[in-house]
Structures are given as structure tokens and as C-alpha cells.
Amino acid sequence: MKSAIEFKVNGERRQLEVEPWITLVEVLREILHLTGTKEGCGEGDCGMCIVLVDGRPVNSCLMLAVDVDGREVLTIEGLAEGGRLHPLQESFVERGAVQCGFCTSGMILSAKALLEEDSGAGEEEIKRGLSGVLCRCGSYKKIIEAVQEAGEKMKEKGRR
Ligand code: FES
Ligand code: FES
Known part of the structure; x- marks a missing residue:
């Protein structure tokens, strides 16, 4: 039997009927086409x-969609504002911190949560904050530099 859920994704309210076993990543990619x-x-x-x-x-492969009922979800598609990239996105591009790009949204969103708590996070804190995401292309050095640079930009611009 399906359950009705209502939650916000990237600021937009969504109402869906989902099977109890479907995960958040499946809803995002297959139903909402946020790939x-x-x-x-x-x-x-x-x-x-x-x-x-x-x-x-949150690892969206482990979270059931029914558990996001009433909550707010931010995906990489919701990060740019008014057509302007988020400082993290800008720095990843400028620093060449993207190779295949498969880890990039997980890296950027983990970094966003980290920098919101401490925009001056140093290398060790960034390594710890991003330790839940694996980059199989081995772009770690550039990723850490990009996050540090984005933290400086966010501090300057007072941006979250
Ligand atoms: S796909 Fe979710 S942690 Fe690997
Ligand atoms: S850029 Fe390919 S997995 Fe990180």
C-alpha cells in the first residue's frame, strides 16, 4: 500500500504517493528527475x-522516502541562486576539482553543511567533514582546496 508524503525539495513543496520501501534517492532520480x-x-x-x-x-540511498515527510531536502540542483552558482560550485569549477563528477554533488553538499558551521574550516576539518564521500578519481587535493576557497568567499559575501 502506498503512503502519502509531503516535503520540500529545493524550496518547492511536493506531494507524492510512495511505496513504503522506496528510498529517497529513487524518488529524487526516478520520480522527480533530479539526477x-x-x-x-x-x-x-x-x-x-x-x-x-x-x-x-544524509545518504539518500539509506533513507526511506516516507521518512522525509514534512522535511526539507536540498539537492545539487537547488544550490545556485538567481542563475548564479554557489561559491562551492564556482570553486570546484575554477580549481578543476571535478573529474568524472560522480562524487561531486555529495562532496559539495557535505562541504556546504560543514562550511555553514565553520566557514574557516582548515584542511583537517575539511578532510573529516568530507570523509563520508569517496572520490574514486582521487581528486581529493583539489577538492580540499576548492572547499577552503569557497569558505573564504562565503565568509566575504556572508553567503550560506
Ligand atoms: S549510494 Fe548511497 S552511500 Fe553509496
Ligand atoms: S571526480 Fe570522479 S569520483 Fe570524484
């Missing part, structure tokens, strides 16, 4: 499916 969220392992190990739920990073 910026990637599914890698499907078992909570790679972090490629990370989105923010009420501002906190």
Missing part, C-alpha cells in the same frame, strides 16, 4: 548519494 544526485554503492558506503535533509548530510 544530479548519484547512486553508487546503494549501501551507505560511498556517499555519492548525499543530499541535505533539514540542513544535515
Whole structure:
């Protein structure tokens, strides 16, 4: 039997009827066509499916869609504002921190949650904050530099 759920995705209210076993990543990709969220392992190990739920990073492959009822979800598609990229997106592009791009949305959303708590996070804090996401292309050095640079931009611009 399906359950009715209502939640916000990228600021937009959505009402859906979902099977009790369907996961958040399946809803995002297959029903809402927000394919910026990637599914890698499907078992909570790679972090490629990370989105923010009420501002906190969550592995969307492990979260049931029924559990987002009444909550707010942010995916990579919701990060740019008024046609302008988020400082994290800008820095990832400028620093060349993207290779295949499969880990990028999980990295950027994890970094957003981290920098909102501490925009001056240093290398060690960034490594810890991003430790839930694996980059199989090995772009870690550039990713860390991009996050540090974005933190400086966010501090300057007072942006979240
Ligand atoms: S796909 Fe969710 S953690 Fe790997
Ligand atoms: S850029 Fe390919 S997995 Fe990170």
C-alpha cells in the first residue's frame, strides 16, 4: 500500500504517493528527475548519494522516502541562486576539482553543511567533514582546496 508524503525539495513543496520501501534517492532520480544526485554503492558506503535533509548530510540511498515527510531536502540542483552558482560550485569549477563528477554533488553538499558551521574550516576539518564521500578519481587535493576557497568567499559575501 502506498503512503502519502509531503516535503520540500529545493524550496518547492511536493506531494507524492510512495511505496513504503522506496528510498529517497529513487524518488529524487526516478520520480522527480533530479539526477544530479548519484547512486553508487546503494549501501551507505560511498556517499555519492548525499543530499541535505533539514540542513544535515544524509545518504539518500539509506533513507526511506516516507521518512522525509514534512522535511526539507536540498539537492545539487537547488544550490545556485538567481542563475548564479554557489561559491562551492564556482570553486570546484575554477580549481578543476571535478573529474568524472560522480562524487561531486555529495562532496559539495557535505562541504556546504560543514562550511555553514565553520566557514574557516582548515584542511583537517575539511578532510573529516568530507570523509563520508569517496572520490574514486582521487581528486581529493583539489577538492580540499576548492572547499577552503569557497569558505573564504562565503565568509566575504556572508553567503550560506
Ligand atoms: S549510494 Fe548511497 S552511500 Fe553509496
Ligand atoms: S571526480 Fe570522479 S569520483 Fe570524484
